[in-house]
Amino acid sequence: MLTLYSYWRSTTSYRVRVALNLKGLSYRTVPVDLVAGGQRASNYVAKNPSKGVPTLVLEDGTVLTQSLAILDYLDHIAPDPALLPSDPILRAKVQAAAQVIALDIHPVNNLKVVSRLKSELGLSGDQGTEWMRHWMTEGFHAYQALLPGGLGYSFSDTPLLCDICLVAQLYNAHRWGVDMTPFARLLEIEEQALKLPAFDAARPENQPDAN
Structure with missing residues (x-):
């Protein structure tokens, strides 16, 4: 196993x-x-x-x-x-959207980065939270602008790599109070995904170490 x-x-x-x-x-x-x-x-x-x-x-x-x-x-x-489509152009678009989350948002919001900002630069807790909100908001605008319309998920009617990255990041967005008003399309994707058992079982609150 x-x-x-x-x-x-x-x-x-x-x-x-x-x-x-x-x-x-x-x-x-x-x-x-x-x-x-x-x-x-x-x-x-x-x-x-x-x-x-x-x-x-x-x-x-x-x-x-x-x-x-x-x-x-x-x-x-x-x-x-499959997490990635076989068509090379669509594959590249899915990877680009996933990387908006994984390479643009996540690294600057990582626990060790935010902790360093607080300890070395003296950011308060509220300033650290605002830092995270800023970069999530920037990234979500970029992600949403990449999406075609009329599909259940970002680029398909089934979840792909980018949707997995997105739903996980949206958990943090809700946790830290990001204003999601401009991101109705992303919330639709999240709602659809979390109806699937695979996503629901993976939710943070459903993990054995959740507290």
């Missing part, structure tokens, strides 16, 4: 949980408490030198890190349902 090292509120872990569920792959979850510093424990750093989550350990002991790399691996070993 696959082993997923995860933190319940981690949006990157959320992505991998959704993909594992969509593809019907069995896995067990090992919680890593990011707030308590579990990611910095020596035995965990040996698995993931980046000191983050997720980490996926395969049955033969192979260790994979970084959510997008893990998602790519899962799409190769369990290609149905």
